Amino acid sequence: MQIIQHETFGELIRHCREEKNLPLRKVAAVLDVDTSTLSKMEKNLRHPNREHIEKLAELFGLNTEELRLAFLSDRVAYQLAQEPISEQVLRVAEEKIKYIRSKNIVQGVLEF
Known part of the structure; x- marks a missing residue:
């Protein structure tokens, strides 16, 4: 199954669960969480x-x-959804990621 980019993470999980006819309780048991947590x-x-x-x-x-x-990507999208300059923020963030990675590699440490 290919992940649909416009579907949220939660929608994707629900879609997969329903496609396999699995109740919340069974998937929650696999995750070792209660059903209300999975529902959330x-x-x-x-x-x-x-x-x-x-x-x-x-x-x-x-x-x-x-x-x-x-x-x-959901976390980023929700964070920036109401920001009028979200596309610009993403472009600048991409450049900053490259910078941070190059700086950490030069120092011999890649920290997350």
């Missing part, structure tokens, strides 16, 4: 951790990196 993830009110993303990718047969991309 599907509504984009709670954020999964890295382990949750890995388990969801495995459960739904998705690429872990693509699922992380869907989650992280």
Whole structure:
């Protein structure tokens, strides 16, 4: 399954769960969370951790990196959605990421 770029992370998880006819409780059990937490993830009110993303990718047969991309891009999009200069912010942020990475590599440390 290819991840749809315009779908939020929560919508994607709900779509995958419903496509496999899995109730909230079964997916929540795999994640070791309660059903209300998973429901909030599907509504984009709670954020999964890295382990949750890995388990969801495995459960739904998705690429872990693509699922992380869907989650992280949501975080950025929600943060910038109401900002009138969001496209400019993204361009500047991309350049800053390159700068930070090059600076950290030169120093021999890549910190996140």
